[in-house]
Amino acid sequence: MTAIARPRFSTALGVQARVVISLMLREMRMHTRHSRLSYVLELLEPVLQLTMMLGVFSAINRQADFGTSMFLFLGTGMIPYFTFVHISSKAMGAVRGGGLTKSVPLVKPLDLMLARAFLEVLQLALVMILLFSFIYLVIQVPDAWPIRPLKAVSAFVVTAAMAIGVGIVNGVIGSFFRLWAVVYGVFARSLLFLSAVFYVPDYMPTQIRDWLVWNPVLHAVEWFRTGFYLTYPTLTLSKPYLIGWAIGSIFLGLTMERALRNRRMAAK
Amino acid sequence: MIVLDRVSKRYRSHGSGHSKLVFDELSAVFEPGRTVGILGRRGAGKTTLIRMIAGAIPPDSGRVLRQGRVSFLVGSAGPFVSTMTGRENVWFISRLYGADASEVIRFVEAHAGLGTDFDKPFSAYTGDKRGRFLFTTAYALPFDIYLADESVIGGPPGFRDWCERLVDARRQQAMLVFTTRRPRLLRRFADTGAILSDHRLATFPSVRDAILAFKADEPAADDEPLIDDVDEDEDDELPVPIP
Numbered sequence: 115m116t117a118i119a120r121p122r123f124s125t126a127l128g129v130q131a132r133v134v135i136s137l138m139l140r141e142m143r144m145h146t147r148h149s150r151l152s153y154v155l156e157l158l159e160p161v162l163q164l165t166m167m168l169g170v171f172s173a174i175n176r177q178a179d180f181g182t183s184m185f186l187f188l189g190t191g192m193i194p195y196f197t198f199v200h201i202s203s204k205a206m207g208a209v210r211g212g213g214l215t216k217s218v219p220l221v222k223p224l225d226l227m228l229a230r231a232f233l234e235v236l237q238l239a240l241v242m243i244l245l246f247s248f249i250y251l252v253i254q255v256p257d258a259w260p261i262r263p264l265k266a267v268s269a270f271v272v273t274a275a276m277a278i279g280v281g282i283v284n285g286v287i288g289s290f291f292r293l294w295a296v297v298y299g300v301f302a303r304s305l306l307f308l309s310a311v312f313y314v315p316d317y318m319p320t321q322i323r324d325w326l327v328w329n330p331v332l333h334a335v336e337w338f339r340t341g342f343y344l345t346y347p348t349l350t351l352s353k354p355y356l357i358g359w360a361i362g363s364i365f366l367g368l369t370m371e372r373a374l375r376n377r378r379m380a381a382k
Numbered sequence: 383m384i385v386l387d388r389v390s391k392r393y394r395s396h397g398s399g400h401s402k403l404v405f406d407e408l409s410a411v412f413e414p415g416r417t418v419g420i421l422g423r424r425g426a427g428k429t430t431l432i433r434m435i436a437g438a439i440p441p442d443s444g445r446v447l448r449q450g451r452v453s454f455l456v457g458s459a460g461p462f463v464s465t466m467t468g469r470e471n472v473w474f475i476s477r478l479y480g481a482d483a484s485e486v487i488r489f490v491e492a493h494a495g496l497g498t499d500f501d502k503p504f505s506a507y508t509g510d511k512r513g514r515f516l517f518t519t520a521y522a523l524p525f526d527i528y529l530a531d532e533s534v535i536g537g538p539p540g541f542r543d544w545c546e547r548l549v550d551a552r553r554q555q556a557m558l559v560f561t562t563r564r565p566r567l568l569r570r571f572a573d574t575g576a577i578l579s580d581h582r583l584a585t586f587p588s589v590r591d592a593i594l595a596f597k598a599d600e601p602a603a604d605d606e607p608l609i610d611d612v613d614e615d616e617d618d619e620l621p622v623p624i625p
Contacts, residue, residue, distance in 0.1 A: 129480070136477040143470060144463060217460020219437035219452070220478065376440040 133221060137214075137229035160196045160241055161248075164188055167312070179314045181343055183255040189245055190342050191311035194334040197238050197270060198277045199302045205231040205281025206288045206295060224371055227285045231278045242270065257342055266341025272353075272360050273334040279363025286370040310335045316347035323350060330359040384412040384435060384527065384559065386583070389444035391430060404430050406581035407444065412574070414449070414526075417553050419572030419589065420561040421596045426578045428561035432531045435559060450526025450557070451479065457516050457533040464505035468496060471504055472519055479523055486522045493544070494518040513537035521548050528552060530560035534571055546570070565593040 121129075145153050155162075167188055178187040208230035209215075209223045250258035260266040288294040309331040315323055326332055327350050336351040389408045394401040404427040412418050422428040433439045434446055436455060454461050462471045472490050476483035491500055494514045499507065507515060514537045521528070535545040549571060552558065558571065561578070568575055568589050575592025576585045579599065586592035 132480050133478060136474060139477070140463070140474045143466060143474075214461070216438055217458055218454050218475075218478065220454075 129220075130225065133225045134229045134232065137221065137225055138233050141229060141233055157237060157241060160192055160238075161245055163196075164192050164245070167192075171312070179312070179317060180339075180346060181257060183249070183253070183257065185249050185253055186255050186258050186342065188312060189249060189258075190339045191309070191335050193238070193242050193245065194269065194273050194338045195306060195309050195311050195331060196241075197235075197273045198280075198331050198334060199305065200238060201231050201234045201274060201277035202280040202284060203295070203298060203302060204234050205278060206284035206298065209285045209289055223285065223289070223375075224282070224368075227282055228278070231281050235274045235278075238274075239270070260341045261344055262341045264341070266338055269334060269337035269341060272356055273331075273338070276330060276334070276356065276360035276363055279360060279365075279367045282367025282371060283363060286367065286374055290374075305329070305331055308332065314347060315350045326350075327352070330356050383414045383447075383449040384410075384557070385445075385447040386410045386435070387445040387447065389434065389441040389446060391427075391434070391439075391442050403581055405441070408581065408583050409444075410576065410583045410585055412557065412559060414557060416574045417558040417572050418560070418574045418576060419568035419592070420559070420576045420578055420583070421565065421568065421592060422561060422563060422578035424563065427581075428563070428578060429531050431578060431583070432529055432559070432561045436529050448527065451524070452527045453520060453523065453525040453529050456520040456528055456530040457513075457536050458531075459504075459512070459516060462504050462516075465503055467503055468494075468500045468507070468515055472522075475519065476523065479525075481523050486519070489522040490515070490518050493522075493548075495541070510538040510541075514541050517541075517545050518548075521545075521552055525556060527557040527559065530558070532560070532562050534558070534560050534562075534567060565596060568593060 164185075168184060171184060171188075176184070178184040181187050205227045208226040214221050215223055215226065246258045246260075249255050284294065284298055288298075308326060308329050310326070315326055315332060315336065318326065333351055333353070333356040336346070336348060337353060337356065339346045340348060340351070386409055389405050391404040392401050393404060408431075420428065420431065422431075430439060432455065434441060435448070436452060437446070437448070461475055463474075466474070468490070469487060472487050473483045476486040490496075494500070494511075496507075496511055496515060499511055504512075504515075517536050535542050535549060537545060549558070553571070560567070560571070562568065572589050574585065574587075575589040576583050577592055577596050577599070584595070586595065
């Protein structure tokens with residue numbers, strides 16, 4: 115029985131990286147094969163939604179709560195929100211059915227989730243760069259060039275990490291409870307109103323603010339905005355809270371994945 | 383090397399509360415370099431066993447240990463994406479298993495005889511081409527353990543002879559483990575025989591003993607069909623287990 119040794123950690127990590135990268139490439143290829151137009155539309159979804167909201171807000175003559183440009187204010191709210199919602203729900207979709215894990219045992223559900231999540235991170239980073247370049251160059255808002263880029267980038271990275279963690283948790287729940295995707299979808303949509311996308315939490319009445327601060331995505335938006343606005347009010351912002359969510363959700367996700375792996379595979 | 387250590391598995395069906403015992407503390411050791419043919423009647427759990435060895439089905443209790451790179455089931459289309467071309471599919475599966483993609487592509491291109499169809503979507507392949515593609519690709523990848531469920535070789539008749547020789551060449555360096563209900567396959571490929579029956583696996587030192595024991599077990603039914611019904615396998619229709 116002792117003839118079979120466990121693979122070394124570095125070897126296992128190498129295999130994992132190889133598998134995840136291969137899956138990412140495969141995913142991209144499948145996407146573009148399916149329909150190039152739908153892929154482009156998916157990439158531009160945040161931009162479209164942003165345009166829609168801008169239309170509504172200009173129709174009711176609303177001014178930006180902070181700064182001079184409504185476009186930039188909404189954009190800086192929308193990008194962290196989309197980062198969280200997209201990654202966390204797409205990672206869940208990756209394991210539904212679990213086709214490849216059945217026929218290629220080398221591929222584990224976690225690999226599928228990670229591949230999809232990393233791909234989404236890359237896509238959203240691209241969307242983010244395109245959007246702010248557009249605001250900077252076409253709409254001519256100089257603030258769209260982040261004044262403190264490191265803050266914007268670190269907010270994006272922590273938000274993505276939290277989204278991956280929540281996505282893994284979702285994926286595990288979703289493989290037991292099919293309806294979870296719908297439930298989470300509704301929840302994610304309503305997050306738009308709770309995440310300071312089109313308002314500044316510090317300007318809200320205290321009793322509302324006290325409830326809103328529990329939402330980690332709100333902190334993601336606030337942190338992201340500090341990269342663009344020098345004087346953005348950050349009374350409610352708590353970076354450790356968001357980082358705690360990121361670490362906590364990744365830990366919980368991986369624990370759930372490991373603990374329930376056999377039952378989940380048997381359920382397929 | 384493969385070690386099955388007191389493996390148990392039970393399928394439960396939804397609602398009715400009935401359950402079917404598949405393996406009961408099954409243990410076996412397959413040494414490196416061997417070709418193991420596992421015989422079993424219909425419904426004995428052959429597909430479950432080979433998929434458990436592959437790692438696609440977890441045991442309820444017990445352990446399955448593997449040493450070396452384990453293949454997917456040879457001849458199965460599951461790993462391949464129907465919208466991607468044959469070439470792309472080979473490239474991705476090679477990458478996934480860490481093989482030299484250009485070398486595998488060259489091998490498949492040279493031996494599967496697909497011609498220009500190699501660059502057409504996998505879904506467009508006809509039966510013959512599909513078979514040639516699936517088996518050539520599976521054996522082109524450098525595994526230490528090849529696994530097959532009934533279909534060790536496949537494809538059209540002319541291709542089968544070459545495929546047999548390819549399997550023989552792979553057996554020189556790697557392990558091959560397959561399940562079947564046809565003793566003929568064991569005679570051709572295996573050097574170790576095993577019988578899966580009554581939820582256990584009995585290993586025999588010689589293939590001849592295994593076949594004799596298999597036939598003695600149920601002498602009335604001669605299980606060797608006249609026609610090769612390779613694709614037929616009823617084990618997939620086991621009741622769906624409760625999560």
